[in-house]
Amino acid sequence: MADRSSSLPPSPPRPDSASVRSWWGWGALDQALPDAECVSLAALVPGAAESALPVPSIASLALPAVRVSAPAALAHLVSSAPADRAAHTYGKAFRDVVRALYGDMAAAPDLVARPREERDVVELLDWAAGADVAVVPYGAGSSVVGGVEYRAGEHSGVLSLDLSGLDRVQEIDRVSRAARIQAGVLGPDLEAQLRPHGLT
Numbered sequence: 001m002a003d004r005s006s007s008l009p010p011s012p013p014r015p016d017s018a019s020v021r022s023w024w025g026w027g028a029l030d031q032a033l034p035d036a037e038c039v040s041l042a043a044l045v046p047g048a049a050e051s052a053l054p055v056p057s058i059a060s061l062a063l064p065a066v067r068v069s070a071p072a073a074l075a076h077l078v079s080s081a082p083a084d085r086a087a088h089t090y091g092k093a094f095r096d097v098v099r100a101l102y103g104d105m106a107a108a109p110d111l112v113a114r115p116r117e118e119r120d121v122v123e124l125l126d127w128a129a130g131a132d133v134a135v136v137p138y139g140a141g142s143s144v145v146g147g148v149e150y151r152a153g154e155h156s157g158v159l160s161l162d163l164s165g166l167d168r169v170q171e172i173d174r175v176s177r178a179a180r181i182q183a184g185v186l187g188p189d190l191e192a193q194l195r196p197h198g199l200t
């Protein structure tokens with residue numbers, strides 16, 4: 001593909017995707033419906049609760065103890081912060097949201113890694129393989145089929161590999177209209193990068 005591909009100009013600035021995503025539910029915090037609106041909508045559904053379930057604070061979550069730590073050379077890519085672990089525990093199915101709202105964090109990964117380039121991924125996988133740490137790739141975490149939740153229970157630890165830092169279009173082949181795109185890009189960011197090339 002390389003010989004027919006256009007040489008890409010510097011990527012356009014990212015669109016404003018900086019709003020904070022909910023750690024327990026779907027969407028961005030600044031776009032969430034207020035509780036009162038949720039309750040009035042729920043009133044349309046027979047049998048629905050009459051008050052909103054409070055969202056647990058991150059500090060109140062009973063996260064399992066962290067069992068593994070990354071080597072010093074990878075420490076800058078890895079987090080064991082409760083907010084990161086909580087946000088990478090589940091996808092976005094109804095059952096995921098319910099478990100998060102009830103503070104059930106039994107399936108939380110030990111660590112969350114955010115690689116910035118391909119070499120980081122290689123080094124993280126090399127370490128994890130040697131340390132018997134299961135790796136769960138994490139794109140946007142919107143799986144509704146349990147895809148980002150570790151359930152095997154047979155490893156020394158679990159690493160959620162958050163690919164959101166790998167969000168660039170790297171190569172476009174104008175003839176075949178194929179593109180080489182890093183694995184963590186979100187849809188709107190991808191569209192913004194393709195638009196200058198007349199592509200969607």
Ligand SMILES: Cc1cc2nc3c(=O)[nH]c(=O)nc-3n(C[C@H](O)[C@H](O)[C@H](O)COP(=O)(O)OP(=O)(O)OC[C@H]3O[C@@H](n4cnc5c(N)ncnc54)[C@H](O)[C@@H]3O)c2cc1C
Pocket residue numbers: 026091092093136137138139140141142143144146147148163183
């Ligand atoms: C409200 C809502 C509406 C939705 N509407 C639609 C819809 O209209 N149409 C539709 O098709 N889907 C829909 N979905 C489903 C969801 O968006 C898809 O499952 C989505 O494509 C998952 O992408 P993701 O990046 O969030 O993947 P994730 O949830 O992060 O990952 C999904 C699976 O892929 C694995 N994975 C992630 N990245 C990689 C990688 N680079 N290499 C290998 N494995 C990887 C993960 O480990 C996991 O098993 C909806 C979901 C929600 C919550």
